Amino acid sequence: MTDAASPPAGPIYLDDLAVGQETYFGSCQVSRDEVIAFAERYDPQPFHLSDEAAAKTHFGRLAASGWHTCAMTMGVIARHVVATGQAGLGSPGIDELRWLKPVYPGDTLHVSATIVEVRPSRSKPEIGSFRSGTVVTNQDGVPVLTFTSIVLMRRRPAGEQREA
Template identity: 70%
Template sequence: MIYWDDVEVGAERVFGTYEVTREEVLEFARKYDPQPFHLSDEEAAKTHFGRLAASGWHTAAMTMRVIVDAITEDQQAGLGSPGVDDLRWQKPVYPGDTLTVTGTVVEKTPSRSKPEIGSVRTQTIVTNQDHVPVMTYTSIVLMRRNPDADA
């Protein structure tokens, strides 16, 4: 189990990769972001995207899947998140792209009101196969502290 106490500021981790498929881009767009440039090659060609592009929210969802797979494998003592800061979609994501999710711990803070938990801020960068950033944000994650840390 990885606890808050085990996390080090400055630590960098590649969480993993995700291959973006056309079918998934269309399915997500139909359900959650049905803008024409997410649904139609012809409509996307009329925009700055130039071709069918994934929704930014789909990019965020794919990123979350990569992170959850990694932290589940590690058995991280995560308790969810109160939010993210500075979410930016830097470049379009297209079917056929392979996304890589990397995080760097920038801060950790023990809770003042709940001594059994702490928060961790991580700068997350999602890049495509050409190592170009497509999305960035700072996550805030709550984690359990090691109950045996003082023992």
């Protein structure tokens, strides 16, 4: 398992990945102010903006937008990718996005993923893609978000060895 606190040496290329490889990307705190600010701008539904309105719903209290949960998750993943020097080239999308449980101010989100496919490109030998099952859990270990990501990544340049 790769840990966000101890990144591997040197850039990580597609060739360094294997099916079954697990990565813990890190965690983030969910703040009340950020939940409201995100909702005001991007998802202004009452249960994301007001304790009183949320109390009248199945949420029971102010809940983060699912899209905010996705954005926080992306922040955790992107910081890890930059810190580890991954040779990523972006993503053509995600599959099977599911919001499983509400996320509340005060929660701590933990982000991890398991690689389910690694595929060199047939038409562009310098790149390829991988798919991974991403799971976001709260501080109690309860999954709150899952999705399958598809990531484009450079392959190791010819003649370059992986740093130890």
